[in-house]
Amino acid sequence: MAASDEAAEGTVETGVVRVPEVCDEKHGQDRLPRDYTLWLVGILVSLVGNEVFYFALGWEASEHGGSVAALALSAITLPRVLLLLVGGAVSDRVSARRVLITGDAAMLVFSLALATAAYYLGATPLLLIATGVAVGVVDAFYLPASGSMPRRLVAKGQLPRALSLRQVGGQVISMGGGPLAGVLVGLVGFAGAAFVNALTFAFTLVVLIAVRPRHDVPRVPKTDGLLKEALSGVKVAFSHPVLRPGLLLTGAAAGFLLPVLSLLVPLLAREEEWGAGAAGLVLGAQGVGMVAVTLVVVRRGPLGRPGLMAASALILAGVGVLVLGLSPGATASVAAGLVIGIGNGTFSAHIAPLVLASSPDSHLSRIQAVLVLVQSSALLLMNNVLGALVDLRGATVVVVACAVMLVGVGLTGLASGPLETTERD
Known part of the structure; x- marks a missing residue:
């Protein structure tokens, strides 16, 4: 980043830490750059393709039984987790944009080959598991690079x-x-879903070639080995006064909030005999609350000091989870879902820019790799732990326990000096 850009963005001086500003009046009111809007369109189109493809992969794998389905999905997660730190180091070394272009080009070719193979050979278990491995490997390099792109395309x-x-x-x-x-999988099958995914990768590839980062940073010199550079990201992340508590809050949200939505709501609905419709309404209300908050932030900017807002949002989400666990009926549970969504949306809208703005220019992609690793590891661990606890103690007890943990972590965040001193503007 040029010196003039750094001067324009400024920093906030505190007694213990110099924290990058997350928002300033001038930049907060400017329209987002055209390159960012174009990149975002490409990412969202690609996300549509991913939604179709992941559904098709799980659907076809389920036809071969639970073991094959689990292997196909684990084949994505395992290489992604193992290679994330290396992927972040590569992105910082050779530029995030090049990594994204290479990843989209590779997935375009792979998706076309997969569509052809599935059309002629069928969706065999070996093909599905190999597909999971390929997707997981590419994701390990793609996700850190993609996570760092907003910092390279817009001002802090x-x-x-x-x-x-x-x-x-x-x-x-x-x-x-x-x-x-x-609908699409029912019409065109697994081969058709792979072909649709290839089309979205082709579109995103064209977008990435057209996009030029406005706030790019110098690449990391190749003075150390790749593994050492990868581990450097972990060291920087957990020694930084703002990133460390920010990552811990993120891990807590991934471990005690996300499983409530994906795992515990269905289990609680079955235990309380609310029915599948009520469970769907709870998740829908959560989505409405989350979208509502993020739209406000899109229009007005951050709602307060990002660190304090993120910690307070976990407390609000924890209160919503507590109401959900103690709800006497389906109606109250839907209201609780709305509160959870508002808390979840507020947390996400403030913690993500805080982490990205606080990341050193030399470690943008590596910090994003650590962030994804923290989220993935916490979610993977707690899904299994909480699922086992439900079998032992019941869903209500586990939901209440998650609420207590969220409130406790949020209160701890409010007491964090570095998070308290981060300023909105």
């Missing part, structure tokens, strides 16, 4: 609005992607 002051807009788009696609995927 615009990050809350830029990331919130991305979150809104992703949430809308996630809500509509399931039904769309079901």
